[in-house]
Amino acid sequence: MRAVSFSEYGDPSVLTVVEAxxxxxxxGQVRVAVRAAGVNPIDVKxxxxxxxxxxxxxxxxxxxxxxxxxxxxxxxxxxDAAVGDAVAGWAVGGGYAEYAVLSTYAAKPDALxxxxxxxxxxxxxxxxxxxRVLDPRCGETLLVNGASGSVGTIAxxxxxxxxxxxxxxAGSANLDRVCAHGALATPYGEGLARRVRAxxxxxxxxxxxxxxxxxxxxxxxxxxxxxxxxxxxxxAAFDLGVPFLSKTDDQTTQTLExxxxxxxxxxxxxxASRAMGLEEAAQAHREWxxxxxGKIVLVP
Ligand SMILES: NC(=O)c1ccc[n+]([C@@H]2O[C@H](COP(=O)([O-])OP(=O)(O)OC[C@H]3O[C@@H](n4cnc5c(N)ncnc54)[C@H](OP(=O)(O)O)[C@@H]3O)[C@@H](O)[C@H]2O)c1
Numbered sequence: 001m002r003a004v005s006f007s008e009y010g011d012p013s014v015l016t017v018v019e020a021x022x023x024x025x026x027x028g029q030v031r032v033a034v035r036a037a038g039v040n041p042i043d044v045k046x047x048x049x050x051x052x053x054x055x056x057x058x059x060x061x062x063x064x065x066x067x068x069x070x071x072x073x074x075x076x077x078x079x080d081a082a083v084g085d086a087v088a089g090w091a092v093g094g095g096y097a098e099y100a101v102l103s104t105y106a107a108k109p110d111a112l113x114x115x116x117x118x119x120x121x122x123x124x125x126x127x128x129x130x131x132r133v134l135d136p137r138c139g140e141t142l143l144v145n146g147a148s149g150s151v152g153t154i155a156x157x158x159x160x161x162x163x164x165x166x167x168x169x170a171g172s173a174n175l176d177r178v179c180a181h182g183a184l185a186t187p188y189g190e191g192l193a194r195r196v197r198a199x200x201x202x203x204x205x206x207x208x209x210x211x212x213x214x215x216x217x218x219x220x221x222x223x224x225x226x227x228x229x230x231x232x233x234x235x236a237a238f239d240l241g242v243p244f245l246s247k248t249d250d251q252t253t254q255t256l257e258x259x260x261x262x263x264x265x266x267x268x269x270x271x272a273s274r275a276m277g278l279e280e281a282a283q284a285h286r287e288w289x290x291x292x293x294g295k296i297v298l299v300p
Contacts, residue, residue: 002300003097004281007060009049012285017278020062023093023101025075030102032069032087036118036275037095039284039296040065040150041233047285062094063281064298068108068117069100080253081105088117088260090251096281098300106256109264115297116263119273121251123150124259126210126232129250131158133230133243134206138163143196143204143222146211147183148174150271150295151232154259155208156181157268167199169215177271193218209234209242216240275299 003020025031043063045051068088071081081087089105108117130151136142142159146152147168159166160182168178169188178185186195192215196204205228207219212233219229220240230245231237237244262268271294276284284296 001098002278003062003094004064004278004298005060005062005094006047009047009052009059012047012282012289014047015063015282015285017281018060020097022099025073025078025101027076028078028103029075029092030071030078030081030087030105031073031075031099032067032102032105033072034067034069034095034098034100034300035114036068036297036299037064037091037097037100038066038119038122039281039288039298040122041288042122043096044285044288062097064091064095064097064100066118066121067091067095067100067102068114072099081107088112088121089256090121096278096298098278104251104253104256106253106260109260111264112260115273115275115299116270117260118297119150119270119295120154120259120263121256123270124154124268125248125250125255126151126245127154127158128255128259129248130208130210130230130232130245131155132250133245134208134228136162136164136206139165140205141165141167141200141202143200143207143219144168144183145188145192145207145209145213145215145219146170146233147178147181147185148271148294149210152208152210153177153181153271154268155210156183158262161267165200165202167196167204169211181269188213188215193221196222208232209237216242271295273297 148170209231273295
């Protein structure tokens with residue numbers, strides 16, 4: 001099968017299409033013919049070598065944590081999926097490929113395209129996890145830094161649905177989209193705490209940093225301390241005493257089913273995604289680095 005692999009850390013040009021063995025599903029796993037594979041910021045960070053110290057990879061490595069596709073083989077003990085089923089889920093061993101093995105999966109609702117379903121597992125899990133930890137309640141105010149991103153967009157919608165007042169940060173081009181999801185929106189960057197206080201004079205009860213880029217000092221100023229602040233993205237958290245959420249504790253079938261169901265019902269929508277071929281993986285990473293487009297999925 002064709003897969004996108006890299007043998008050394010480096011810029012996007014290290015990504016090349018290679019011929020690889022079709023992977024075999026282990027117990028509890030399914031193999032899918034991939035219809036779409038999500039490209040995530042973590043893929044870019046892993047490829048560049050930025051994470052090599054904390055998450056060393058065995059090279060060559062095939063990237064890709066999330067896919068949607070059609071089951072073409074099932075491992076032992078699998079009772080909840082059969083050959084021919086359309087599913088989406090978490091890939092082990094790489095999703096940027098024609099075939100991928102999934103450890104956690106759920107049925108893809110007919111209402112979702114392959115592209116939409118493939119883009120949900122990683123960002124959706126992170127949003128659910130961060131909200132579970134922060135536990136913003138009806139009537140409270142939540143600040144989401146990076147409210148226009150894949151994670152932030154889902155977090156905003158889930159929080160708003162629960163009666164939480166959300167203030168979301170975004171680039172100027174995306175402020176309207178954040179507002180359309182029911183949040184108050186403000187640009188990120190210099191003067192953030194002042195702008196948030198103007199939008200939320202009642203105060204901020206919790207902060208989800210789903211972007212990084214140095215927003216934690218403003219978050220701490222708004223909260224008057226580090227209580228009920230989490231980041232998914234800013235390593236400054238370790239010095240500032242803010243929890244950096246890195247464990248994918250909510251990578252469960254139930255969470256996937258909930259997210260796919262909510263997306264199928266239109267209760268959560270994601271930033272528009274763009275499909276590119278496996279051969280364009282390097283270009284996809286370049287585009288993500290240039291922030292020229294939101295979500296990208298690779299289509300074999
Ligand atoms: N720790 C974990 O378990 C975990 C899990 C999933 C994701 N993450 C991390 O969470 C982050 C977001 O992931 P994602 O998939 O949502 O990425 P994404 O879709 O690329 O979104 C990035 C977000 O960051 C915003 N942003 C860009 N430049 C910024 C700046 N200078 N200041 C503040 N915000 C800025 C973007 O706003 P505009 O596009 O409007 O400019 C957008 O809202 C990534 O760093 C990713 O690695 C961590």
